[in-house]
Amino acid sequence: MTSRISVPRGVAHAAAAPEAVNAATLRTRTVHAGVDATPPVWPLSEPIAPGTAYAFRDPALADLRSAADPPEPNYGRDGLPNVRTLERAVADLEGAEDAHAVASGMAAIALIFLAHLHAGEHVVAFGDTYCEARTLLTEELPRFGVRTTIIDAGDPLVLPAAVCPDTRIVFVETIANPSLRLADLDRVAMVTRRHGVLLCVDNTFATPMLCRPLAHGADLVLHSATKFLGGHHDLIAGIVAGRRGLIAPIRRYGRLYGMTLGAMDAWLALRGLHTLAPRIAWMSDTAHAVAAFLQAHPAVAAVRYPGLPDHPQEELARGLLPNGAGAVLTFTLRGGPSAAAALIRTLRMIPYALSLGGTASTVCYPPSNQGDNRDGDDPAAAGSATIRMSIGLETADDLIADLAQALAALPTTEVV
Numbered sequence: 001m002t003s004r005i006s007v008p009r010g011v012a013h014a015a016a017a018p019e020a021v022n023a024a025t026l027r028t029r030t031v032h033a034g035v036d037a038t039p040p041v042w043p044l045s046e047p048i049a050p051g052t053a054y055a056f057r058d059p060a061l062a063d064l065r066s067a068a069d070p071p072e073p074n075y076g077r078d079g080l081p082n083v084r085t086l087e088r089a090v091a092d093l094e095g096a097e098d099a100h101a102v103a104s105g106m107a108a109i110a111l112i113f114l115a116h117l118h119a120g121e122h123v124v125a126f127g128d129t130y131c132e133a134r135t136l137l138t139e140e141l142p143r144f145g146v147r148t149t150i151i152d153a154g155d156p157l158v159l160p161a162a163v164c165p166d167t168r169i170v171f172v173e174t175i176a177n178p179s180l181r182l183a184d185l186d187r188v189a190m191v192t193r194r195h196g197v198l199l200c201v202d203n204t205f206a207t208p209m210l211c212r213p214l215a216h217g218a219d220l221v222l223h224s225a226t227k228f229l230g231g232h233h234d235l236i237a238g239i240v241a242g243r244r245g246l247i248a249p250i251r252r253y254g255r256l257y258g259m260t261l262g263a264m265d266a267w268l269a270l271r272g273l274h275t276l277a278p279r280i281a282w283m284s285d286t287a288h289a290v291a292a293f294l295q296a297h298p299a300v301a302a303v304r305y306p307g308l309p310d311h312p313q314e315e316l317a318r319g320l321l322p323n324g325a326g327a328v329l330t331f332t333l334r335g336g337p338s339a340a341a342a343l344i345r346t347l348r349m350i351p352y353a354l355s356l357g358g359t360a361s362t363v364c365y366p367p368s369n370q371g372d373n374r375d376g377d378d379p380a381a382a383g384s385a386t387i388r389m390s391i392g393l394e395t396a397d398d399l400i401a402d403l404a405q406a407l408a409a410l411p412t413t414e415v416v
Helices: 023-032 060-067 079-096 107-118 131-144 158-162 185-195 244-257 263-273 277-296 316-318 335-346 394-409
Strands: 098-102 122-126 149-150 167-173 196-201 219-225 237-243 300-304 329-333 361-362 387-392
Touching: 023 079, 023 277, 079 237, 079 263, 098 107, 107 131, 107 167, 107 219, 107 237, 107 244, 122 131, 122 361, 131 149, 149 158, 158 185, 167 185, 185 196, 219 263, 237 244, 237 329, 277 300, 277 329, 277 394, 329 335, 335 387, 335 394
Parallel strands: 122 149, 122 167, 167 196, 196 219
Antiparallel strands: 098 237, 219 237, 300 329, 329 387, 361 387
């Protein structure tokens, strides 16, 4: 099997995994991540540098900047200063050698595949992979001669059986969107290590505050920084972190395909990153309280949240997510799809929104593998009794009060 990186098969995980960092230390690092404090004077808030073209008195300087490691920008697609600061920050928090930030989370996923797959190669992905990533794998990559096998992540014997001589990447999510199933990263990494394939982990829902996949044997970790890293509903960005040898081709293809992240979005993401630790801690605690309330309510048939004691992966959650189970939960109403639609419309404070991970709590129908659902337009959404909830920075009492009044307004007739 051919490869674009100089890592022989069978030794893809030869480098030692980064040591675990305790939550207190990591919290402090989020405040200072990416900041260059080496000069005698430096700004506490990163200046925004929107310039996309550089001028030179000596043309030779342009060549020297292009040859630097990492390259210094001569043009916007080379990488802007704010983007590079964000990359350093995420690499630091994830325990990675390098990172590359791009225009969206899906751009980050696409670049991993573009940079590290050839025609004739094979990907294994878990069945509850985010719908748009699954569409990319099953509908778009086949046009370039890449095959994908979708497996049931709940069966530990399925992954070893699915890996074949042409397998190049195993793609998983730490906390899957929207099933909230956890990936047993240590077990998965044992398989990828044995077969010499890359383990790529989407860590968007967990963030490095709750899980650092590289320390569990992953090769690449990615985020939709639009969500919890940025955390304020005001940017779109994606980022991939890992060893330099794996990031280098991703950076090259990112420049070639023009998946450039702008200076303002990079600055906003870094601003959000500096408050990530308290936000995630608060949100996780609130999510646990809201999930417990919903679980006890007679109108609710089921609640899915990794922090609940009866979650089917409770033991794995304790080991994989020792500092909290994240800010996303799903709940299914006994009254069926009509009850779900009525509840969404009756909520007073919690809005319906298709994205998540910001300061405000939101609800929506879970995304499906037929594409993101739209309220009243998508058949999968219209037929769903399940609601996905993203917890923001409101107090648990206020969120519970809003949910309680909306649940109380539902018709008492239940759908069996």
